[in-house]
Amino acid sequence: MKKTLITLITLIALLGAACGGSSDSDTENQSSDSSQEEQSSSSSTSEESSSSDSEASDSEEARTALVTLLGSAFPIDNNDFFVCIIDGVADGVGLSYEELLDQILSDEDDQGTQQASDAAVGECLSELTADEIMLLGEDEEAQEVDEPVAADDSLPPVRIGLMNQENDPIGSFPEIRLGIEGAVDYINAELGGIDGHPVELEVCLQNSVPAAQECAQDLATSDLISVINGVNIWTVAFDFYGTLGDTPVIGGLPLFAGDYNQPNARYFNGGSVQVYSAAARFVAEDLGATKVAVLVNQNPAATAALDSGLAPIFDSYGIEYEAIDVPIPLTDAIPPMSQAAASGADLVMLLAAGNECVPVIRAASQLGIPAEEMFYSATCDTEDVYAEVGELMVGSHIHKGGYTTREEWAPDEVLAEFESRDGLLEQYAPEAPDASFTGLGWVTMIDIHDLYDEIGYENLTTSGTIISTMDDGQTRGRIGSFGWACIYQDIGLSSLCQGSAMFVEIGDSLGRSLPPAVIGPNGYVNGLDLLG
Numbered sequence: 001m002k003k004t005l006i007t008l009i010t011l012i013a014l015l016g017a018a019c020g021g022s023s024d025s026d027t028e029n030q031s032s033d034s035s036q037e038e039q040s041s042s043s044s045t046s047e048e049s050s051s052s053d054s055e056a057s058d059s060e061e062a063r064t065a066l067v068t069l070l071g072s073a074f075p076i077d078n079n080d081f082f083v084c085i086i087d088g089v090a091d092g093v094g095l096s097y098e099e100l101l102d103q104i105l106s107d108e109d110d111q112g113t114q115q116a117s118d119a120a121v122g123e124c125l126s127e128l129t130a131d132e133i134m135l136l137g138e139d140e141e142a143q144e145v146d147e148p149v150a151a152d153d154s155l156p157p158v159r160i161g162l163m164n165q166e167n168d169p170i171g172s173f174p175e176i177r178l179g180i181e182g183a184v185d186y187i188n189a190e191l192g193g194i195d196g197h198p199v200e201l202e203v204c205l206q207n208s209v210p211a212a213q214e215c216a217q218d219l220a221t222s223d224l225i226s227v228i229n230g231v232n233i234w235t236v237a238f239d240f241y242g243t244l245g246d247t248p249v250i251g252g253l254p255l256f257a258g259d260y261n262q263p264n265a266r267y268f269n270g271g272s273v274q275v276y277s278a279a280a281r282f283v284a285e286d287l288g289a290t291k292v293a294v295l296v297n298q299n300p301a302a303t304a305a306l307d308s309g310l311a312p313i314f315d316s317y318g319i320e321y322e323a324i325d326v327p328i329p330l331t332d333a334i335p336p337m338s339q340a341a342a343s344g345a346d347l348v349m350l351l352a353a354g355n356e357c358v359p360v361i362r363a364a365s366q367l368g369i370p371a372e373e374m375f376y377s378a379t380c381d382t383e384d385v386y387a388e389v390g391e392l393m394v395g396s397h398i399h400k401g402g403y404t405t406r407e408e409w410a411p412d413e414v415l416a417e418f419e420s421r422d423g424l425l426e427q428y429a430p431e432a433p434d435a436s437f438t439g440l441g442w443v444t445m446i447d448i449h450d451l452y453d454e455i456g457y458e459n460l461t462t463s464g465t466i467i468s469t470m471d472d473g474q475t476r477g478r479i480g481s482f483g484w485a486c487i488y489q490d491i492g493l494s495s496l497c498q499g500s501a502m503f504v505e506i507g508d509s510l511g512r513s514l515p516p517a518v519i520g521p522n523g524y525v526n527g528l529d530l531l532g
Contacts, residue, residue: 062097063087065412069104076132084124085117092116101416151193157200158193158452158460161219161247164230168207170299170328171353173231175433176253177203179441180228182429187449189428194449195457209237216243225452225460226250228444229265231437236300241265248466250451251444254495255301257308262495266470268447268477268484269401269440270496270528272301275377276309276351278501278527279399283375284317286503287397289347292321293340295360297328297352306351313530321345326352326360333363341367347375354379354435361389371395371506381406381511383434390509398513400502401436402443402482407504409515447477447484470497482524491532499528 066086067079074082090100093116103113125133164177184199193199202222204215212234219227220243227244229235229252236256241249241264248264254271283289294310296302306323314321322343324336337360340348348369350360357380364374374396381398403410405418425432425442432438451469452460459465470486471494477483482500502524504513516523 059097061412062101063090065416066097066101066104068413069416075135076128078127078132081124081127081132084127085120088120088123089113089116092119101412148190149192150190151188151198152196153198155193155197155457157198158457159200159202159222159224160448161202161204161222161224161227162230163204163206163212163215163219163227163232165207165212165232165234166205168233171231171233172207173437175435175437176230176441176444177205178429178432179425179438179443180230180445181441182425182432183442183445183449186424186428187445191449194452194460197457199449206232206234209234212240213238213243216240220244220247226448226466228252228448229254229259229267230441231255233299233301235259246463250466250470251448253440255304257304260493260495264467265495266467266486266497267495268444269498270493272305272351273309273531274496274499274527275399275401275501276305276527277313277530278499278525279349279351279375279377279503280310280313280317280319281525281527281530282397282501282503283347283349284313284319287347287375289345290319291343291345291347292319293343293345293348294321294323295326295336295340295348295350295352295356296323297356298325299328302351309527309531310351326350326356328353328355330356330359333359334366336360337363337367337369341369347373349375350380351377352379354382354385354437357382357385358388361385361392365389365392378436381436383511386509386511390506390511393506393511394508396506397503398506400504400513401440402502404439406510406512408512409519411520450476482521488528488532491528493528493531496528499526500524501527 063086067082070082070086071077071079086097086100090097093100093113095103100113162177162180164173166172166174166177181201181203184201187193188198202219202224204218206212206215212232216235216238224247226248227250229240229249231253232240233255236258241262244264246264248266249262250266251268253269254260254265254267254273257273259265259267259271260273283292292314294306296306310321322345324339324343326333326336333356337348348364350356352360357376361374361380364371371393372395374393376393376396376398378399378401380393381400381404386393400407403414403418407414410418425438429438429442451466455465455469471489473485473487475483475485477498482498482502484498486494486497488494488496488499500521502516504516506512507514
């Protein structure tokens with residue numbers, strides 16, 4: 001969705017056609033084009049009849065991706081209008097939908113495409129209502145939707161806090177901070193900040209209960225719009241939300257039962273409880289397991305997710321399971337893996353921190369546990385882990401918190417989005433590893449940007465506005481994620497706003513996954529719905 005797409009949706013062409021209509025020469029050209037299209041259609045009939053179902057499917061997916069990209073740039077919801085333009089441009093330049101999509105994503109500036117887009121816009125005006133044309137005329141920013149715009153440093157900043165656990169032997173999670181910091185730099189450099197105002201991140205790191213308490217106290221008195229609760233184990237030891245007072249917690253990772261139903265906290269994900277419950281359903285129905293060994297860190301966060309998420313789903317399916325402690329730090333993975341091997345389980349689930357992945361995977365191989373009998377949490381879905389033990393993971397299943405570039409089979413609109421933002425993480429977060437928490441941090445900050453931009457700077461400080469907006473029942477979120485909506489108040493999970501998860505089989509040593517039986521939303525497992 002770069003120069004060619006911007007040309008395709010140019011507002012000047014739209015309004016010019018709306019006011020003046022098409023000229024005689026336009027009509028003649030359209031008539032000529034129509035004649036050529038009929039001849040082309042006639043001559044290509046035999047070719048189309050011999051095309052494979054796969055080719056037709058690929059073409060339709062590319063067409064859908066083009067329509068989605070075009071629609072995302074307009075302030076109206078008129079699919080017929082977008083389809084008309086895409087079909088008109090494709091016919092006008094004689095390109096297949098796949099070729100047109102490639103041209104747009106490669107940022108090729110083609111004069112023929114510009115002329116075809118001008119003609120298509122005029123021809124498709126009949127699909128618009130008068131109100132829609134007026135709305136387009138008022139939306140002067142439509143033609144600049146993807147042009148980088150820097151925040152105005154002369155405006156007051158939007159101050160957002162981040163508390164995160166780092167440099168702690170029990171668990172250190174700098175990846176989420178690096179992802180958030182990179183996203184803040186990107187937002188300020190290219191997305192115009194929040195409603196034009198630069199984002200200012202106030203970071204406080206902790207590695208103990210006293211340090212966590214001090215962080216919460218400092219953030220509570222720092223004049224912040226909101227606080228991101230990164231990955232923090234020690235918040236369970238004190239009244240974290242009470243310490244923050246009126247400052248809302250927006251985004252981060254809800255680890256404990258006490259995080260799930262806070263009046264002044266909302267998370268764009270469902271945390272470990274959502275993952276564990278969804279994983280339990282997947283293991284039961286898709287993998288057909290009857291007895292499971294669960295390797296889990298014995299900390300309050302893991303215990304809460306095990307008791308609240310995994311156990312009730314396994315119990316409902318009649319699945320026997322044994323929880324096996326994975327010590328932190330893990331100096332020898334052979335003892336817990338030997339216990340798992342001796343348990344008689346037909347599947348071993350590793351639900352632990354990222355540091356435990358490599359030693360557990362090596363131990364499983366040494367003990368002769370087949371890769372097909374291993375299941376991993378998303379903490380193992382990192383470039384570093386695959387580089388060390390990827391060949392031992394082929395055939396295993398793994399949780400995905402969203403699509404990554406390793407899902408080469410992802411829907412076209414997801415791949416198109418990846419292409420449009422290719423290199424952003426490397427550019428704005430060069431020190432961040434390719435890890436699930438890096439992506440979580442990035443997406444969390446982008447979701448905050450989109451939400452706060454929608455609310456508007458002047459309304460952010462109004463008490464309750466952020467929470468009430470999130471609770472309005474709308475599904476928000478970007479292509480590539482599952483989207484989020486805060487709709488779980490009735491089951492006592494008001495703070496959790498996303499329940500979906502995806503589980504895939506690892507196909508090669510680089511971590512590229514195999515396509516599941518069902519691709520897209522119908523293939524997701526909603527763990528929060530299961531708990532209702």
